[in-house]
Amino acid sequence: MASVQPPVTPVLEGDNPIDALLSAHGLRRTAAARRVLGWLLAHPETSYTHAQLQESLAGDHAEPLDRVTLYRLIDRLTQVGLLLCRVDSQRVRRYQAMPASVHATPHFECQTCHRDSPLAGALHAVDLEKAAQTAIESLRALGYTDMHLDFAVRGVCADCATGTVPGGMANAGPAA
Incomplete structure (x- = not known):
């Protein structure tokens, strides 16, 4: 009798946890997505407004993200459950990595x-x-x-x- 092996999930060379999260949620593994999700995962107890996030990302000496790209990316990450969006008492949206x-x-x-x-x-x-x-x-x-x-x-x-x-x-x- 031959033993049946479960299918092996291919792992792409260079895969990292952020790439795995993006792929598992059906998102493209773009540099911008990696950067935004990576930043928020590295600062899990802090929530950021769009402007604060854009400013923080600009300080990491990488190519700046334009505000529209960042809005769209935040929206996608929130829709798939990787980011939490809360509206604070001043009705300002704040984003953070989704706590378990x-x-x-x-x-x-x-x-x-x-x-x-x-x-x-x-x-x-x-x-x-x-x-x-x-x-x-x-x-x-x-x-x-x-x-x-x-x-x-x-x-x-x-x-x-x-x-x-x-x-x-x-x-x-x-x-x-």
């Missing part, structure tokens, strides 16, 4: 440094998670589908309130 816990864990968004911190283990996050799950189940019973609940608490984090932001980030926002 975003669908279940309430989070705190600092209005000064824009770090996004899960509230798991803080306060009574378990109660908040149960409330979120109950809301989703109630909506599902009404026929809604493909939902996730974004429960955000917004304010100023302890580091910004005391002026001791970790990692050398300035209170004015991400410039790293």
Whole structure:
């Protein structure tokens, strides 16, 4: 009897985790896509406006991305679930790499440094998670589908309130 081997997925020479993510989500592995996703994955706790992201990418000494290309790329990355887009209290869109816990864990968004911190283990996050799950189940019973609940608490984090932001980030926002 011959043993049946599962099909081998070809790995392209030079593949890296960012290329693998882009390919797995049906996106082209362009230099711009690698750069944007790589930057956001390297700064997972910071959310960026379009302008902040464009400014940060311009500081990495590579060829600048024009704003339209960046808008389209952010939109594609968000549509496939690689980026999280949140609208802050001033109705400004902020983007960050999609945290694994975003669908279940309430989070705190600092209005000064824009770090996004899960509230798991803080306060009574378990109660908040149960409330979120109950809301989703109630909506599902009404026929809604493909939902996730974004429960955000917004304010100023302890580091910004005391002026001791970790990692050398300035209170004015991400410039790293």
